Amino acid sequence: MPHLLEIRDLHKSFGQTEVLKGVDCAMEQGDVVCVIGSSGSGKTTMLRCINMLEDFEGGTIAIDGQQIGYETQRSQRKRRREREIARQRALTGMVFQQFNLFPHMTALANITLGLIKVKKMRREEANATAERWLDRVGLLERKGRFPGQLSGGQQQRVAIARAIAMNPKLMLFDEVTSALDPELVNEVLQVIKDLARDGMTMLLVTHEMRFAYEVSKRVIFMNEGRIGEEGDPKQMFLKPKTERLAEFLKSSSFH
Amino acid sequence: MDLAQFFDILWSVRWPILSGIGVTALVSALAIIAGSFVGVFVGLALTYGVLPLRWLARVYTDFIRGTPVLVLVLASFYILGTIGLQLSAFQAGVLALAVFCSSHVGEIVRGALQAIPRGQTEAAKAIGLTFSQTFSYVLMPQAGRQIAPAWVNTAAEIVKASTLLSIIGVAELLLATQEVIARTFMSLPFYFHAGFLYFCINFSIERLGKYVEKKLAIPQS
Numbered sequence: 001m002p003h004l005l006e007i008r009d010l011h012k013s014f015g016q017t018e019v020l021k022g023v024d025c026a027m028e029q030g031d032v033v034c035v036i037g038s039s040g041s042g043k044t045t046m047l048r049c050i051n052m053l054e055d056f057e058g059g060t061i062a063i064d065g066q067q068i069g070y071e072t073q074r075s076q077r078k079r080r081r082e083r084e085i086a087r088q089r090a091l092t093g094m095v096f097q098q099f100n101l102f103p104h105m106t107a108l109a110n111i112t113l114g115l116i117k118v119k120k121m122r123r124e125e126a127n128a129t130a131e132r133w134l135d136r137v138g139l140l141e142r143k144g145r146f147p148g149q150l151s152g153g154q155q156q157r158v159a160i161a162r163a164i165a166m167n168p169k170l171m172l173f174d175e176v177t178s179a180l181d182p183e184l185v186n187e188v189l190q191v192i193k194d195l196a197r198d199g200m201t202m203l204l205v206t207h208e209m210r211f212a213y214e215v216s217k218r219v220i221f222m223n224e225g226r227i228g229e230e231g232d233p234k235q236m237f238l239k240p241k242t243e244r245l246a247e248f249l250k251s252s253s254f255h
Numbered sequence: 256m257d258l259a260q261f262f263d264i265l266w267s268v269r270w271p272i273l274s275g276i277g278v279t280a281l282v283s284a285l286a287i288i289a290g291s292f293v294g295v296f297v298g299l300a301l302t303y304g305v306l307p308l309r310w311l312a313r314v315y316t317d318f319i320r321g322t323p324v325l326v327l328v329l330a331s332f333y334i335l336g337t338i339g340l341q342l343s344a345f346q347a348g349v350l351a352l353a354v355f356c357s358s359h360v361g362e363i364v365r366g367a368l369q370a371i372p373r374g375q376t377e378a379a380k381a382i383g384l385t386f387s388q389t390f391s392y393v394l395m396p397q398a399g400r401q402i403a404p405a406w407v408n409t410a411a412e413i414v415k416a417s418t419l420l421s422i423i424g425v426a427e428l429l430l431a432t433q434e435v436i437a438r439t440f441m442s443l444p445f446y447f448h449a450g451f452l453y454f455c456i457n458f459s460i461e462r463l464g465k466y467v468e469k470k471l472a473i474p475q476s
Binding site: 052083087096145146148149159 | 377
């Protein structure tokens with residue numbers, strides 16, 4: 001059985017700056033993994049490579065044994081065609097720091113767009129699916145609202161519903177509470193916790209240490225483009241092995 | 256000279272004036288439609304084109320925008336003729352205005368597309384939309400709303416620029432008016448009258464634009 005997600009020796013540079021210097025990581029179905037680390041450590045970049053929002057120069061990423069973004073032909077590494085990459089992106093669902101809802105569409109239409117155009121669902125079926133997920137995030141009665149008419153927390157919950165309605169194998173969360181007012185953070189974290197309890201496979205980049213501690217099965221600490229330390233949250237947060245992680249935890253809000 | 260006399264004469268020259276309005280409307284409409292159509296592609300080339308195409312589009316828009324419309328009109332009438340493409344005054348006029356319009360619409364489209372946050376494209380990609388789907392369902396509907404006001408301005412500019420076609424003998428509203436003046440020697444009232452008609456045309460375009468803008472507005476609260 002292949003791992004649900006397998007990253008091997010991932011390398012990525014922006015111009016002269018190498019951001020990822022060989023990252024290895026594997027996840028199984030149902031895993032909830034939080035990635036922590038100071039800004040610039042490469043955690044968001046790693047997440048963005050997984051659904052090819054960033055190209056990468058070295059290493060491989062595979063989801064369910066399927067190599068993402070590139071294929072190897074006669075030992076030549078070749079970027080896949082755009083259409084194929086688009087199809088592979090639907091294997092993962094991504095939630096962004098800035099929500100990125102489509103402002104000209106209602107909450108419902110934000111969710112059905114992908115269902116209709118990518119999953120080729122009929123409209124009634126797409127509407128039913130979208131309503132089911134809006135209900136899950138507690139926003140069914142707001143389905144006709146536009147993003148500009150929703151609070152940040154509500155927008156982010158719609159964005160989660162939009163991603164997860166596509167039935168991805170893996171959900172990616174990129175600092176999804178960083179842009180929210182403090183009093184709106186909890187409603188979003190609660191939705192994520194519920195999804196975790198239901199067995200959704202999730203990889204989360206987060207600055208919410210308490211949340212990472214509570215929700216994750218495993219924590220990855222990124223440091224300067226490499227995995228600095230990883231393990232179960234108890235051991236990581238309470239007895240960090242490396243000096244660097246101990247320092248990071250001391251400076252972050254985890255008490 | 257009293258007003259009644261002016262209206263008497265105006266009535267007697269109603270056909271050439273009406274025909275002038277018709278030609279102005281037709282020339283402008285053709286130029287705006289063709290120019291907008293081409294302009295959208297210029298805007299796409301400016302925003303998403305591969306490098307040589309983008310440079311070509313950039314040179315085209317900068318060159319056209321840096322050239323007076325009158326020069327474009329004269330060029331398409333006289334210069335195209337010397338290389339064997341003899342257009343009628345009407346055709347040359349529409350061509351010149353359409354080219355002028357396309358360069359402006361191209362810039363407007365580029366600006367509107369680039370003003371859309373990158374997160375929109377990324378979110379569309381993340382749910383598996385292809386580029387053409389992203390463009391049709393996510394980018395263009397948003398850009399369209401940005402474009403509307405600037406596009407209305409351009410349309411009004413084209414109507415005003417159509418007066419330049421009188422130089423090459425297209426009997427649009429200004430030339431028709433001038434011919435009437437030559438016969439009646441009533442320059443002041445007829446120039447005012449022409450000015451008023453141009454104002455009416457552009458005012459209606461602007462109202463239409465405002466209406467469309469309001470119709471398309473995204474509810475915010």
